[in-house]
Amino acid sequence: MTANLTNILSLARIIFLDGIRRYALLGLLLLSLFSEAMGLFFMDFVSHDVGRASSDFLFSIMWLGGMLFLLFHAVQVIAWDEERGVIYSILSRPLSRSAYVIGVFVGLAVLLTLLLLSLGLVAYLTLNWIQDALDPIYFPVFSSSHFILTWLGIVVAQLTILSVIMLFSGLVRGGFPVLLLSLAYYAICTGLPTVRESIESETATNGGNESTLIFLKLLSSIFPDLTRLDYKNSVLSDMLPLSVTEISTDFSIVSLYAIIMMTFACMAYVRRDLQ
Numbered sequence: 001m002t003a004n005l006t007n008i009l010s011l012a013r014i015i016f017l018d019g020i021r022r023y024a025l026l027g028l029l030l031l032s033l034f035s036e037a038m039g040l041f042f043m044d045f046v047s048h049d050v051g052r053a054s055s056d057f058l059f060s061i062m063w064l065g066g067m068l069f070l071l072f073h074a075v076q077v078i079a080w081d082e083e084r085g086v087i088y089s090i091l092s093r094p095l096s097r098s099a100y101v102i103g104v105f106v107g108l109a110v111l112l113t114l115l116l117l118s119l120g121l122v123a124y125l126t127l128n129w130i131q132d133a134l135d136p137i138y139f140p141v142f143s144s145s146h147f148i149l150t151w152l153g154i155v156v157a158q159l160t161i162l163s164v165i166m167l168f169s170g171l172v173r174g175g176f177p178v179l180l181l182s183l184a185y186y187a188i189c190t191g192l193p194t195v196r197e198s199i200e201s202e203t204a205t206n207g208g209n210e211s212t213l214i215f216l217k218l219l220s221s222i223f224p225d226l227t228r229l230d231y232k233n234s235v236l237s238d239m240l241p242l243s244v245t246e247i248s249t250d251f252s253i254v255s256l257y258a259i260i261m262m263t264f265a266c267m268a269y270v271r272r273d274l275q
Contacts (some may be wrong), residue, residue: 011103025111029119163262188223
């Protein structure tokens with residue numbers, strides 16, 4: 001057990017240092033900061049509700065930065081193809097398959113969290129600066145605790161996507177197929193709640209479609225609604241949109257889903273040849 005933990009942490013450290021060496025973190029951070037600076041320049045043209053517009057924009061940049069990291073750095077690190085570097089092939093031999101999967105996940109998770117932490121800190125300071133610079137009528141309330149909750153929701157949601165990418169990498173070979181599967185998965189997770197709400201509304205009005213509605217609800221167990229962790233509307237309010245129990249339940253369900261995906265990823269790697 002201790003040896004496995006040491007191997008996992010060693011591989012995670014190598015993945016982390018490799019990400020730093022490739023400037024993946026620094027490049028995305030600079031790109032996100034540049035986008036924030038350009039976007040905030042146009043905030044001068046927003047005449048009403050400047051606080052909400054600024055908050056939504058900063059959280060959108062934070063989410064976009066994390067997704068770019070997942071799709072263009074994490075996928076290339078995780079995916080196996082014929083042109084992989086020698087170092088990962090060497091490292092995979094003394095490690096168990098499960099330790100390899102967990103080690104890569106931990107290394108990338110630390111990089112992702114560090115990126116989101118940097119962007120979150122900049123967003124927090126920026127929102128405080130905007131609030132101090134404006135008349136209270138334009139930016140009356142800013143909740144630090146709700147900001148942290150929203151930031152944590154982004155982190156957990158994107159770590160869940162990372163766990164699914166780990167699973168896809170164990171099922172198919174090559175970076176491009178993993179990228180396509182990841183994009184398709186994210187698109188379904190984003191669009192499924194809208195379709196389900198539309199069917200529910202039509203069923204309540206005209207009846208029927210019960211079987212379709214049940215099928216869509218079953219699909220939600222495979223493609224979870226990650227927007228349930230989106231609490232950015234509460235950042236500019238003193239009240240939470242949900243109770244503490246409901247929020248804890250949402251985080252627990254999504255976290256359990258990520259653990260299940262990582263378990264399946266370990267099983268997929270055990271059954272395949274890494275070479």
